[in-house]
Amino acid sequence: MKHGTKPRPPAGPELHGLLAEFDSPGALLTAAERVRDAGYTKWDTHSPFPVHGIDEAMGIRRTRLPWLVFVFGVLGCVTGLALQWWTNASDSREFSFLPAHLQGYAFEIGGKPLFSLPANIPVIFELTVLLAALATVIGMFAMNNLPRHHAPLLAQERFKRATTDRFFVFITAADPKFNATRTHHLLSGLGGSAVESVAASSEPAHLPRSLIYATTIVICLLLLPPLFVAKARFTKSAEPRIQLIRDMGNQERYKTQQVHALFVDNRAMRPQVPGTVARGDLRDDAHYYEGKVSGDWATTYPPQLEISESFVRRGQQRFNIYCAACHGLGGAGDGIVSQRALARDTPGWTVPTSLVNQTVIERPLGHIFNTITNGIRTMPPYGDQIPEQDRWAIIAYVRALERSQNAHLEDVPVELRPELR
Amino acid sequence: MAAAVGEVDNTIDIPGQRAALILGGHDFGSLTAAACAPWEAPRPPRAWYVAFTISVALLAVLGAMIFYLVFNGVGVWGLNNPAGWGFDITNFVFWVGIGHAGTLISAILFLFRQKWRTSINRFAEAMTIFAVICAGLFPGIHVGRIWLAYWLAPLPNQMGMWPNFRSPLLWDVFAVGTYATVSLMFWYVGMIPDLATFRDRAKTKWKQVIYGLLALGWTGSSRNWHRFERAYLILAALATPLVLSVHSVVSFDFAVSVLPGWHTSIFPPYFVAGAIFGGFAMVLTLAIPARALFGLKDIITPRHLENCCKILLLTGCMIGYAYLIEKFMAWYSGNSYEGFIFRARALGPYAWAYWTMIGCNVLAPQLFWFKWARTNLVAMFLVVMAVNVGMWFERFVIIVSSLSQDFLPSSWDIYHPSLVEILTLAGSFGLFLALFLLFCRFLPMIAMAEVKTVMPHADLHAHPHAHVAPHRAFDYNPDEFDAGRGGAAARRSPRGPS
Structure with a gap:
């Protein structure tokens, strides 16, 4: 209370203010005008519904809330635009200093433009409305001092009808013009049904103990899951990750050498049924199917293949389909996949081997056959995509590429040499 | 359910005189008592218990179906390729x-200053919240692996991946998310003064504490009311384009694809009209029993119901027109696939669903051209139940008929719902009704503060005799506002909210 110079009421608790009760909105309006005209500033009226005209009667100035809403609406608009540009249309290379999970990238979908306003309008609109609405509500609460834990008026029994059917004028003792006697006199003369003093209660209304305990326990329990997540994020574990609901890739199955109770021999692995031939067992020609001759890499083509021009042309066609994307049409290891990966600085990209350098030239045919069949380093196996005959044809074409890339003048027939420059 | 006979008829318009919106000669006190009666009664009516038991049983079915779905995958539904x-x-x-x-x-209706809205807006808003909860459930569970549903949101993740912002399905996430948030705020903010009424009327300690916390310490201060009204007006102005955008975006889920029967620019307005049509049917479905059960016939009067019927008639005609234009465009475009799908809808395997839709949505509301149907509760209830059914079938026809018979006959397959799907739909009604019944019992069903502003007693200029409606209310009048703003009163006091 800041009215030290003013006469205090005789005794009792400190005075918070004076409350006058009215029966109708009309009476309240008249009373408000008179209090306003008397020059009071720290006062208020209370009604179960907004009384029309009370703003003028009390001299309430128009709230600046709409400006706040406008600012946040614009912010939502800009956020929507920026979010969509960042996540779907930005160039991650320019922001490579950011952690990977925050970088945006050019999100290409069916050749549609990366950044086109018509497609972006719905999200921009929704975010504009969302932020503006949040600003409206939070701004209104903040300006109105809501939520308010305690108000002395709410302790007043008479005031309980302020939310039902009674109308009140309340002048706080903090008002510069407040004088317990004169203000009481003013309020009594307004035609209200009662005037009473409101004490500044020293002890705020307290919540029931049990509610406070229950809330504390719930909050503590709610903090546990984030703590476990944080722990998992920053520690390492040898255990496989916990799956409450299994993905299809992780379903129950038997592995080799495991026990299986269903069979007499208790083995999950089943032996071959007598008198049958397993898939692949007929392929006993190691030279043709594995590129091996008595355990070493074959240095010749299998005898059943006829190495002709059409065979090499078949190899060229297969090479251009399966190999050239990475190794390049000339075999120099400069295919378009590699070029793009290098242009984008793709981390961990292994440059494809050049097939026309000395290492590969010296490699036995069987070794190259094995590489195509089973893959090597980051190159995947092609054994199940390219039949054996085509693999040998590709090798024949690779040999042709090696010759052509390392050709000397002597390799050109004499009659064609004058055409060269 | 009694017909309108015997109730005071305030549906008659007398020129030069506004019809009363609140009957029964209430003053502020008795109106508050009437609106609080469902909450202050020691126990709810027996019908409430019956309805609540059924709803919770259905809700349990929903829970079981979702549990079954999550642990088995969407294969338990009757979907096919x-x-x-x-x-x-x-x-x-x-x-x-x-x-x-x-x-x-x-x-x-707030922006259009339709004062009759005050009696039904609170529970209609509650209906919105509960309906959006039911709506949000389905895309959530239909993704199959619901524990990955957070992929819908643009959250930074260990995969370094973002959602595709050019997809209508993502627009949906933003539209429905914003709609749910804004509707919830609108509902709650509007409810604060009424929660304060509950707080002040509470008889037990626990009720005082709980409603005291919910009311946020509202004192009905005029300085607070001033900002409250501005905030409410702004929220209304924001929610109006929002609500139009939400069903437009939902319609984009279909219209932006190239499927015959979906790829049409009429969808946004057609869907919005249909949404309002179906929504008003649900408002009446809930209002007709609720006003009888909780003794709110003075507040939700025959005039309120009749107004809802008129909106149903209008929007019903709008979607009937949309059905017609769809057919016309299918023929006029000369597109054989489009033509086929609309023939197939009316005559193909889903013809039964199509004609159910036409009968319930287009024909049934035509009854509302007659005043006896708009004032007879039995007729009204039958029509709105038909509309509830019809609007569900409208979506079914649009979605399933277009999907199951598209361009290539070799890939056609007829869809039959599984029992799990049917029980999930039934369960979603359980969720909706259980929430609504809890709301009726524990929260202010009538926007008391708003209703008081449309009562004759709140009108300072009106003659004291009742049933002459006020010409001002809980709304915004720019003319009066500007007059007050420039007036001497405003200048006189330097202090005020800002």
Whole structure:
């Protein structure tokens, strides 16, 4: 209370203010005008519904809330635009200093433009409305001092009808013009049904103990899951990750050498049924199917293949389909996949081997056959995509590429040499 | 359920005189008592217990079905390869549409100063919230692996991946998310003064504490009311375009694709009209029993119900027109696939669903051309139940018929719902009704503060005799506002809210 110079009421608790009760909105309006005209500033009226005209009667100035809403609406608009540009249309290379999970990238979908306003309008609109609405509500609460834990008026029994059917004028003792006697006199003369003093209660209304305990326990329990997540994020574990609901890739199955109770021999692995031939067992020609001759890499083509021009042309066609994307049409290891990966600085990209350098030239045919069949380093196996005959044809074409890339003048027939420059 | 006979008829318009919106000669006190009666009664009526038991049983079915779905995958639904959407998305569109009537009543009618909205806006808004909860459920569970549903949101993740912002399905996430948030705020903010009424009327300690916390310490201060009204007006102005955008975006889920029967620019307005149509049917479905059960006949009067019927008639004609234009465009475009799908809808395997839709949505509301149907509760209830059914079938027809028979006859397959899907739909009604019944019992069903502003007693200039409606209310009048703003009163006091 800041009215030290003013006469205090005789005794009792400190005075918070004076409350006058009215029966109708009309009476309240008249009373408000008179209090306003008397020059009071720290006062208020209370009604179960907004009384029309009370703003003028009390001299309430128009709230600046709409400006706040406008600012946040614009912010939502800009956020929507920026979010969509960042996540779907930005160039991650320019922001490579950011952690990977925050970088945006050019999100290409069916050749549609990366950044086109018509497609972006719905999200921009929704975010504009969302932020503006949040600003409206939070701004209104903040300006109105809501939520308010305690108000002395709410302790007043008479005031309980302020939310039902009674109308009140309340002048706080903090008002510069407040004088317990004169203000009481003013309020009594307004035609209200009662005037009473409101004490500044020293002890705020307290919540029931049990509610406070229950809330504390719930909050503590709610903090546990984030703590476990944080722990998992920053520690390492040898255990496989916990799956409450299994993905299809992780379903129950038997592995080799495991026990299986269903069979007499208790083995999950089943032996071959007598008198049958397993898939692949007929392929006993190691030279043709594995590129091996008595355990070493074959240095010749299998005898059943006829190495002709059409065979090499078949190899060229297969090479251009399966190999050239990475190794390049000339075999120099400069295919378009590699070029793009290098242009984008793709981390961990292994440059494809050049097939026309000395290492590969010296490699036995069987070794190259094995590489195509089973893959090597980051190159995947092609054994199940390219039949054996085509693999040998590709090798024949690779040999042709090696010759052509390392050709000397002597390799050109004499009659064609004058055409060269 | 008694017919309108015996109730005071305030549906008659007398020129030069506004009809009363509140009957029974209430003053502020008795109106508050009447509106609080469902909450202050020691126990709810027996019908409430019956309805609540049924709703909770259905809710349990819903829980069981979701549990079964999550642990087994979406294969438990009757979806097949061309028809990848069935009951799931039908239910989503149905429920999100229901919500639209609540926002229309609370926001659009507020901006148009339709004072009759005050009696029904609170529970219509509650209906919106609960319908959006039901709606949000279905896309959530239909993704199959619901523990990955957070992929829908643009959250930074260890995969370094972002959602595709050019997809209408993502627009949906933003539209429905914003709609749910704004509707919830609108509902709660509007409810604060009434929660304060509950707080002040509470008889037990626990009620005082709980409603005291919910009311945030509201004292009915005029300085607070001033900002409150501005905030409410702004929210209404924001919610109005929002509600139109939500069902437009939902319609984009279909219209932006190239499927015959979906790829049409009429969808946004057609869907919005349908949403309001279906939503008002649900408002009446809830209002007709609720006003009888909780003794609110003085507040939700025959005039309120009649107004809802008129909106149903209008929007019903709008969607009837949309059905007609769809057919016309299918023929006029000369597109054989488009032509085929509309013939197939009327004559093909889903013809029964199509004609149910036409009968319930287009023909049934035509009854509302007659005043006896708009004032007879039995007729009204039968029509709105038909509309509830019809609007569900509308979404079913649009989704399933287009999906199951698209361009290539070799890929056609007819979709049949599984028992799990049917029980999930039934369960979603359990969720909706259980929430609504709890709301009726524990929260202010009538926006008391708003209703008081449309009572004759609140009108300072009116003659004291009753049933002459006030010409001002809980709304915004720019003329009066500006007059007050420039007036001497405003200048006189330097202090005020800002």
